[in-house]
Amino acid sequence: IKRIGVMTAGGDCPGLNAVIRAVTKTAIQKYNLEVVGIKHGYRGLYLGGDEFIPLDLHNVSGIISRGGTILYSSNKDNLFDYTYVDAHGQEQHGDVSDVGVENLKKAGIDALIVIGGDGTLTSGRDFARKGVKVIGVPKTIDNDLASTDTTFGFDTAVATATESIDRLRTTAESHSRIIVVEVMGRYAGFIAIASALAGGCDAALIPEIPYDINKVAEAIKKNRARGKNFAIVVVAEGAKPLGGEVTVSKVVADSPDPIRLGGIGEVVSEQLERLAGLESRATILGHVQRGGSPTANDRILSTRYGSYAVELLMQGKFGNMVTLNGSHLSYDSLENVIGKNKAVEESSYWIQAARAINMCLGD
Numbered sequence: 001i002k003r004i005g006v007m008t009a010g011g012d013c014p015g016l017n018a019v020i021r022a023v024t025k026t027a028i029q030k031y032n033l034e035v036v037g038i039k040h041g042y043r044g045l046y047l048g049g050d051e052f053i054p055l056d057l058h059n060v061s062g063i064i065s066r067g068g069t070i071l072y073s074s075n076k077d078n079l080f081d082y083t084y085v086d087a088h089g090q091e092q093h094g095d096v097s098d099v100g101v102e103n104l105k106k107a108g109i110d111a112l113i114v115i116g117g118d119g120t121l122t123s124g125r126d127f128a129r130k131g132v133k134v135i136g137v138p139k140t141i142d143n144d145l146a147s148t149d150t151t152f153g154f155d156t157a158v159a160t161a162t163e164s165i166d167r168l169r170t171t172a173e174s175h176s177r178i179i180v181v182e183v184m185g186r187y188a189g190f191i192a193i194a195s196a197l198a199g200g201c202d203a204a205l206i207p208e209i210p211y212d213i214n215k216v217a218e219a220i221k222k223n224r225a226r227g228k229n230f231a232i233v234v235v236a237e238g239a240k241p242l243g244g245e246v247t248v249s250k251v252v253a254d255s256p257d258p259i260r261l262g263g264i265g266e267v268v269s270e271q272l273e274r275l276a277g278l279e280s281r282a283t284i285l286g287h288v289q290r291g292g293s294p295t296a297n298d299r300i301l302s303t304r305y306g307s308y309a310v311e312l313l314m315q316g317k318f319g320n321m322v323t324l325n326g327s328h329l330s331y332d333s334l335e336n337v338i339g340k341n342k343a344v345e346e347s348s349y350w351i352q353a354a355r356a357i358n359m360c361l362g363d
């Protein structure tokens with residue numbers, strides 16, 4: 001192996017630059033490899049040309065603290081099922097993965113490090129099946145990838161959500177209001193439960209535990225009876241009420257994917273105002289959770305993941321994703337990892353801690 005490629009695809013996530021830096025530094029300094037950055041994820045792999053840029057010690061210097069990705073990203077681009085405009089300006093649709101493989105060959109890239117979440121790694125797996133030497137690095141603020149304890153970006157997202165909750169607390173208290181904070185996480189409640197614990201919230205509603213809104217209102221009323229005149233409720237964007245889907249507000253009713261529009265916080269807020277008898281406001285934190293500088297923990301984890309990805313590559317362990325088990329770095333096959341999103345378990349230390357302090361989980 002002489003030259004390797006690295007790319008970031010899917011939603012951005014604090015720590016991506018730290019991984020790119022660690023891959024580059026390890027590859028160049030320890031193994032004397034050349035490193036090529038592929039811009040805009042799989043779209044760049046398809047386009048080739050200027051999308052492929054050399055990475056060296058100089059252009060990765062000082063990026064460890066930067067959010068986003070110096071290689072940019074593109075979301076949901078799947079070269080095995082791709083929409084593109086052909087030479088005649090006509091929109092076409094189909095499998096263009098061969099173009100990606102050809103572009104790697106043309107650039108003399110012997111192996112590829114793909115930094116991404118489930119969708120990105122699924123494509124990584126598909127390229128591995130076509131014979132490309134792929135190593136995956138697990139990225140998502142949602143922390144829902146299988147086989148690894150933690151993904152980088154999660155710690156930063158929780159820190160950002162917690163800081164926001166601290167700010168919302170002072171305004172909630174001043175106005176004797178309920179504030180419902182909707183956080184990201186897609187179909188998992190890791191960000192919600194962790195930030196609710198760290199933010200000292202009254203309730204956390206997560207997809208893994210269907211909630212009864214009356215129980216949440218009761219918990220708030222109980223706290224009022226002992227003199228607490230405000231409440232902070234964290235709602236994961238994927239949370240669901242007992243017995244089914246939330247009746248989304250009219251803003252999101254026609255959306256094919258209401259979660260992405262962030263509707264549930266508003267609904268829960270309206271319901272709690274009525275049932276708990278306190279004025280209520282909803283705050284949707286949204287993409288603020290993905291932006292900005294990674295925490296120290298995420299910088300360290302990203303550095304470890306990036307270096308270890310190069311080690312796996314040099315050992316010929318292709319088709320695998322880097323994993324973290326306890327404090328130990330290891331790997332698991334992409335075949336095994338993808339399509340099995342992890343959920344917050346009842347036995348997890350988060351749920352145990354929440355139950356121990358009687359935080360309302362809506363059940």
Ligand code: F6P
Binds near residue numbers: 011185
């Ligand atoms: O997977 C990361 C994530 O931020 C989710 O928490 C969220 O549901 C989704 O991506 C938002 O995606 P987009 O960037 O397409 O709005």
